[in-house]
Amino acid sequence: MSDTNANVLRLEHVTMQFGGVVAVSDFSMEVNQGEIVALIGPNGAGKTTAFNVITGVYEPTNGTVYFNGEAIVENYPKGKMKKLYLGDSSTICDKVISKTPDKITNLGIARTFQNIRLFKKMTVFENVLIARHMRSKANFMSATFRLNLQEEAENREKTLELLKLVGLDGMKDDLATSLPYGKQRRLEIARALATEPTLLLLDEPAAGMNPQETLELAHFIREIKDRFNLTVFVIEHHMDLVMEISDRIYVLDFGRMIASGTPEEIQNNQHVIDAYLGVQEDE
Amino acid sequence: MTNKRDSIFAAVLLAAAFILVAVLDRVLPATGIIMTVLKKGCIYSLVAVSMNLLNGFTGLFSLGQAGFMLIGGYTYAILTIPPADRASVYQYFDGGIVQFAIPFWAGLIAAGLVAAFLAWLIGLPVLRLKSDYLAIATLGFAEIMRAIFQWDKLGPLTNGSNMLRKYPSFSSLMFPFAVAVICIALIVLLINSTYGRAFKAIRDDEVAAEAMGINLAHHKRMSFCISCFFAGIGGALLAMYQTTIQAMAFKSNMTYEILLIVVIGGLGSVTGSVLATFLFYAASEWWLRFLDSPLMIGSFQVPLLRSGFRKVVFSIVIMLIVLFARKGIMGDRELSLSGLMKLFGRKGKEASANE
Numbered sequence: 201m202s203d204t205n206a207n208v209l210r211l212e213h214v215t216m217q218f219g220g221v222v223a224v225s226d227f228s229m230e231v232n233q234g235e236i237v238a239l240i241g242p243n244g245a246g247k248t249t250a251f252n253v254i255t256g257v258y259e260p261t262n263g264t265v266y267f268n269g270e271a272i273v274e275n276y277p278k279g280k281m282k283k284l285y286l287g288d289s290s291t292i293c294d295k296v297i298s299k300t301p302d303k304i305t306n307l308g309i310a311r312t313f314q315n316i317r318l319f320k321k322m323t324v325f326e327n328v329l330i331a332r333h334m335r336s337k338a339n340f341m342s343a344t345f346r347l348n349l350q351e352e353a354e355n356r357e358k359t360l361e362l363l364k365l366v367g368l369d370g371m372k373d374d375l376a377t378s379l380p381y382g383k384q385r386r387l388e389i390a391r392a393l394a395t396e397p398t399l400l401l402l403d404e405p406a407a408g409m410n411p412q413e414t415l416e417l418a419h420f421i422r423e424i425k426d427r428f429n430l431t432v433f434v435i436e437h438h439m440d441l442v443m444e445i446s447d448r449i450y451v452l453d454f455g456r457m458i459a460s461g462t463p464e465e466i467q468n469n470q471h472v473i474d475a476y477l478g479v480q481e482d483e
Numbered sequence: 484m485t486n487k488r489d490s491i492f493a494a495v496l497l498a499a500a501f502i503l504v505a506v507l508d509r510v511l512p513a514t515g516i517i518m519t520v521l522k523k524g525c526i527y528s529l530v531a532v533s534m535n536l537l538n539g540f541t542g543l544f545s546l547g548q549a550g551f552m553l554i555g556g557y558t559y560a561i562l563t564i565p566p567a568d569r570a571s572v573y574q575y576f577d578g579g580i581v582q583f584a585i586p587f588w589a590g591l592i593a594a595g596l597v598a599a600f601l602a603w604l605i606g607l608p609v610l611r612l613k614s615d616y617l618a619i620a621t622l623g624f625a626e627i628m629r630a631i632f633q634w635d636k637l638g639p640l641t642n643g644s645n646m647l648r649k650y651p652s653f654s655s656l657m658f659p660f661a662v663a664v665i666c667i668a669l670i671v672l673l674i675n676s677t678y679g680r681a682f683k684a685i686r687d688d689e690v691a692a693e694a695m696g697i698n699l700a701h702h703k704r705m706s707f708c709i710s711c712f713f714a715g716i717g718g719a720l721l722a723m724y725q726t727t728i729q730a731m732a733f734k735s736n737m738t739y740e741i742l743l744i745v746v747i748g749g750l751g752s753v754t755g756s757v758l759a760t761f762l763f764y765a766a767s768e769w770w771l772r773f774l775d776s777p778l779m780i781g782s783f784q785v786p787l788l789r790s791g792f793r794k795v796v797f798s799i800v801i802m803l804i805v806l807f808a809r810k811g812i813m814g815d816r817e818l819s820l821s822g823l824m825k826l827f828g829r830k831g832k833e834a835s836a837n838e
Contacts, residue, residue, distance in 0.1 A: 330695055
């Protein structure tokens with residue numbers, strides 16, 4: 201699949217530094233069209249920080265993020281950071297591009313959150329419906345005076361379709377927070393899909409799931425990938441899931457990339473075993 | 484199914500209210516205590532709902548409502564005083580600089596538009612702030628507005644610290660009622676539209692809302708401007724009701740009163756705000772009035788009852804409400820037929836079982 205070699209997402213020399221703490225250091229990677237790529241690493245390795253840089257939540261200290269060939273995030277150490285900067289490649293970037301998260305979502309990157317962030321006071325249905333707001337063309341006048349009825353009906357239909365897909369159509373009028381944990385995660389995926397992404401970022405989608413649920417999730421991710429023609433970039437701790445679904449894997453440890461490759465290569469990589477898998481076996 | 488029945492119920496209720504208001508207008512004396520409560524109730528309902536749009540639905544804690552009411556009230560007054568009366572109103576400023584008048588309905592709309600425009604301007608820097616800081620900034624803005632409108636140098640426009648009067652006003656209850664109903668209906672329509680959902684999303688979780696493609700700055704500004712538009716209209720209605728307007732009266736106290744109403748009614752409930760407004764003014768102006776006058780039973784004078792005691796009792800009542808009903812009367816729910824039926828009796832259970 202990767203022979204087309206169209207980079208959907210490419211990170212170049214991304215460093216994210218909070219004061220003197222380097223969360224991600226000189227991280228370069230790419231995700232190709234139609235791939236499922238996983239990012240793994242021990243707790244605190246900087247995985248979620250990398251996601252936050254890609255989606256515009258954080259402005260990186262240095263580095264560039266390209267989406268479909270277009271630079272969506274770029275920065276270089278300047279001001280106070282010039283002295284504090286601890287990463288490498290500080291002279292490569294020279295522009296500042298910082299799109300807000302909503303603009304990046306608009307371009308076609310959708311994400312879920314590690315610590316579930318559903319809209320708490322709203323129903324399951326409304327949670328997904330909100331994600332349709334960005335793609336609707338109504339302005340506040342036409343929306344207030346109900347001149348967008350057709351669009352509204354289409355949005356509701358699409359929302360229902362997505363809920364059926366994740367198997368939550370039966371509880372669409374329940375409060376989102378009343379769902380069990382695993383279903384809340386599925387709801388977050390449905391909400392992300394409702395923004396019509398081409399790249400889906402999943403932040404620990406299997407956290408808190410038992411092996412059976414994890415297996416179902418693996419099938420589910422494959423299913424939505426094929427159905428919506430997605431590229432998937434996933435952070436995950438469950439090795440079963442990662443090895444099962446990923447085409448390629450990147451491994452972070454203390455903000456640095458220590459390995460990358462196919463699941464087999466990663467499984468046999470001594471650095472990875474030392475840093476990550478070895479720790480798990482000790483437990 | 485439920486939705487349809489609820490809208491029919493609301494329409495019937497509204498129609499009944501219109502008829503009742505028309506009857507009350509004929510039956511009750513125009514300056515009686517009940518009329519005062521009802522008129523104030525209508526005006527402040529609108530302001531409370533506009534504040535709820537901001538504080539309860541968008542999660543922006545703003546305390547600028549009195550300032551925007553002031554702007555609306557003054558805009559209305561300045562633009563609608565008949566040219567013939569300007570000489571006597573602006574007696575210290577040679578009749579002022581505005582020498583035309585627009586009809587009252589245009590004045591009302593202008594009041595909203597000017598308030599919304601100033602909201603847009605002040606929103607550019609202020610809406611970057613969050614929670615308490617936003618509250619402090621908007622409160623400061625309201626106080627500055629009050630000072631500016633009393634400024635002597637602006638006298639030809641605002642009549643300085645003197646009052647404005649002789650602009651068109653209303654005496655019937657129907658007028659404020661109709662205006663409030665139309666405005667609140669518009670706000671409800673907005674809240675239930677896709678934009679209203681976006682506002683609620685921002686309230687529930689800004690990070691997630693932004694990740695779902697909702698432009699925070701744009702939507703916050705929109706909510707702020709719309710809220711202030713209706714606060715401006717509310718201010719104009721208040722000016723009409725009082726027949727005179729003076730910047731001095733729009734103190735931060737007024738904002739706190741409205742905030743209190745919104746909190747008592749329930750943040751995020753339109754019907755809660757409306758209910759709470761009427762209860763608030765009925766209690767403070769009418770039901771608790773007797774506490775202010777000394778009462779003699781035989782030769783025994785009931786202790787504590789004297790001028791000002793009403794406010795003590797009222798404050799205690801409010802404290803009790805805040806202590807025991809933390810989410811207010813309605814929480815974030817709306818008053819609806821299906822809600823009422825769930826509350827009373829089996830009919831509701833049957834209906835929900837059928838669905």
